[in-house]
Amino acid sequence: NAGVTQTPKFRILKIGQSMTLQCTQDMNHNYMYWYRQDPGMGLKLIYYSVGAGITDKGEVPNGYNVSRSTTEDFPLRLELAAPSQTSVYFCASNRLRQNTEAFFGQGTRLTVV
Amino acid sequence: QQQVKQSPQSLIVQKGGIPIINCAYENTAFDYFPWYQQFPGKGPALLIAIRPDVSEKKEGRFTISFNKSAKQFSLHIMDSQPGDSATYFCAADIQGAQKLVFGQGTRLTINP
Numbered sequence: 001n002a003g004v005t006q007t008p009k010f011r012i013l014k015i016g017q018s019m020t021l022q023c024t025q026d027m028n029h030n031y032m033y034w035y036r037q038d039p040g041m042g043l044k045l046i047y048y049s050v051g052a053g054i055t056d057k058g059e060v061p062n063g064y065n066v067s068r069s070t071t072e073d074f075p076l077r078l079e080l081a082a083p084s085q086t087s088v089y090f091c092a093s094n095r096l097r098q099n100t101e102a103f104f105g106q107g108t109r110l111t112v113v
Numbered sequence: 114q115q116q117v118k119q120s121p122q123s124l125i126v127q128k129g130g131i132p133i134i135n136c137a138y139e140n141t142a143f144d145y146f147p148w149y150q151q152f153p154g155k156g157p158a159l160l161i162a163i164r165p166d167v168s169e170k171k172e173g174r175f176t177i178s179f180n181k182s183a184k185q186f187s188l189h190i191m192d193s194q195p196g197d198s199a200t201y202f203c204a205a206d207i208q209g210a211q212k213l214v215f216g217q218g219t220r221l222t223i224n225p
Contacts, residue, residue, distance in 0.1 A: 104156030
């Protein structure tokens with residue numbers, strides 16, 4: 001029962017570098033999400049996808065890009081990393097259109113210096 | 114209008130006490146209100162959820178109270194234990210939208 005798997009768990013980036021946060025789920029869920037979690041701010045939705053080939057912006061999409069070529073994978077791309085992108089990133093997935101449980105990965109702690 | 118406001122930001126309770134965490138929302142289109150529990154180094158996990166057609170839902174020691182007219186809902190933990198120490202997030206969603214809006218989180222500490 002892998003669920004939602006995120007890699008890497010930790011990463012330090014220099015300002016201006018780029019990287020891809022990987023997310024894969026083995027539950028055949030159609031809906032997938034990327035959130036960022038900042039202290040005292042809760043979780044903010046960055047991007048989401050309702051199925052392979054379909055993505056849309058969430059509340060805080062600037063500085064990020066996503067793709068969804070398969071049902072299982074939903075990578076998050078950071079271009080030109082900035083200190084404001086220092087955060088903990090969570091990927092999540094959900095099975096049905098009706099409100100049901102969202103399953104979260106263990107997170108990626110990213111520091112931009 | 115998409116915000117969910119959560120309080121308090123942190124809470125310390127003695128073992129056996131009843132911590133209460135409150136959330137308020139503005140968007141009357143919200144119709145699904147889950148609570149997520151997060152332990153350090155882990156992702157959030159669904160704890161309990163309620164829909165606005167009921168005023169209360171209990172699952173074990175966890176209870177959600179919902180006040181539709183006041184647009185508020187709260188989480189109560191009965192007979193709290195040190196193992197309940199975690200960060201709790203309330204959230205809200207609209208039927209079919211599948212885009213949870215989270216509160217700011219409450220760091221709960223249960224002292225032995």
